Amino acid sequence: MLGIAVFVFCMSSYRSAPLGKVETDTIRVVLPVNFPKPVYNFDQNPITKAKFELGKALFYGAVLSSDHSISCSSCHQASAAFANLNTAVSKGVRDCLGDRNAPPLFNLAWQKEFMLDGRIKNILDVPTNALTSPCEMNNQPDSIIKMLKNDSVFPALFEQAFGSNSIKTENVLTALTQFTVMIISADTKYDRYIRKEMGADFTADEQRGYILFKEKCSSCHKEPLFTDGSYRNNGLDDLSKDRGRDSITHLISDRGRFRVPTLRNIEITRPYMHDGRFGSLKQVLQHYASNVRNHANLDPILNKTGSRGIPLSIVEQSQLIAFLKTLTDIHLINDRRFINF
Template sequence: MLRKLTVFAVLFISIALMYACSKNEDEIVPEEKAITFSVPSNFPAPVYNFEHNKLSNAGFSLGKKLFYDARLSADKSVSCGSCHQQFAAFANLDHKVSHGVNNCQGKRNAPSLFNLAWQKAFFWDGGVKNIETSPLNAITDACEMGTDIVTIITTLKNTEPYPEMFKKAFGSTEINSQLILKSITQFMGVLVSGNSKYDKVMRKEDGILFTSDEQAGYTLFKQKCSSCHAEPLFTDFSYRSNGLDLISTDEGRSHITGVQTDFGKFRVPSLRNIEYTSPYMHDGRFYSLDEVLEHYNSGVKAAENLDAELKSGIQLNSLEKSQIKAFLKTLTDNEFIKNTLYSES
């Protein structure tokens, strides 16, 4: 009898191991899959490297739960994930500007969230210099989450399973602002998008090549766009005026610096995943890439601080627009957008 039970136990364990090994990697929950911060081989070194915020499965899971928890907002209707949707590369699909508590509308488009570890400053105006403190803006803004960190701490202390999750992540049931921000950073910092077709071509993976239109678009892009949208992150992180209006209704970067020459300037956004991050520009005024390209072709206004690169616009004919669009779509990282590790669960 004992022999039969032993054989059955061995068989059961073998089947369980076979099942675990057969699961699709994207189906493995954070507790089963080691969370890592991976730097694509064609990327430069990141600015943030988790040296003082040790990455762990428990910390990542806690950060993800906080990111998607609407109970942290003033009226319990809005989470970070409300304005940063994974299917839109963590931008806000079809919303020109952010929508917060009490159906309040902000004044700027919610930016996409990926490759944040390479950024030195955050938001359209660069008003925050540290990824760990960046969530505070959304938490305290009256038109976003409309609350404060002290209220959130009280809520978490009295909400299961948070005390136990903090203990698993940081070794204590203590909940404070630093640990809240560090855990959210563990989630946001791991959001690395670097596996698009463009990346695979650059890394010469599996013989993947651009089509003739994509290659022509890439050549045009390097000639006409790369001075601002520098490879491989497709932004130089500078602040520029691209002539959307003769006089901007949003002060932009000058709100932070107090310098008149920064008036109407905004951070150059990454073009990665741009196929899914509409609407475009700091105020979400354009809903299609065609509108964006036509703006640069014929719509640039002679604003006071217009970037020198755009004094004559960027002349593009119909074929060139089509080719540039074909290239831009190679920057879509479907594996990132569909990775269930980042999804609300």
């Protein structure tokens, strides 16, 4: 069990803290042994049960949206590894459609930058994007604080977590971060295979798919996180409708470049690409095999020999998909700590 990301309470039991007293029942984090050191500093930012539970309540609470119609979990579902399953672009308040596919929310502790274009550098600021976007929750900090203060449940939760019922935006963001940063996916068949655990042998197709992955995909999707965190153009279009990274850097060379997504849980986080255009892994691999477009910013790795794309036979595509399915973390999507009951 040492390889599995777990967290346990430092005390054998938990009781609500008296009003006015900060709950200090910290959660001990055991990080995956086959992962690199996280970017998020758990020692400097200790997780407490009270803040974690407050963050979970906020994550699942529609009170954060302007019309109380949606929550964070509306677009980030636990059953889909906290992505928005079968939804190309998410729907916000007043049925407003966004313009990018909602990324999954796990292993955030290992990310240096956030959002598909990398516009956010600090994990604490991540929720602000959804909270204030007119096409998502369409709210503002002052309105959120007022709603929370008038709620029948949240003032007591904030008092337990922070020692005061004076609800502040900073504490809202801290609590949400304490919940989401603990969503760690590291207990897949692949992880057990890498850790040489009993019963985790690959099938012939999975093994061949793993070899193909290392030959053809690992330059961008680096193990064990299965992303290198870079921004690349993968030839979806001749001309990009979405500016991508260019919307932040204002560099024409960044037009149509997006952050390389993780392949962990890829089986259950469809649809794929920044706009959710592909509904299956088969379609994704067919794109790379035969339909990569000649964009001006096409990543050189997809045009190594003057022939665009990644050569993959039908059999090889099937084998690669077999391997990608070993990256599904069944334990994560069934983990009751992250599910709303």
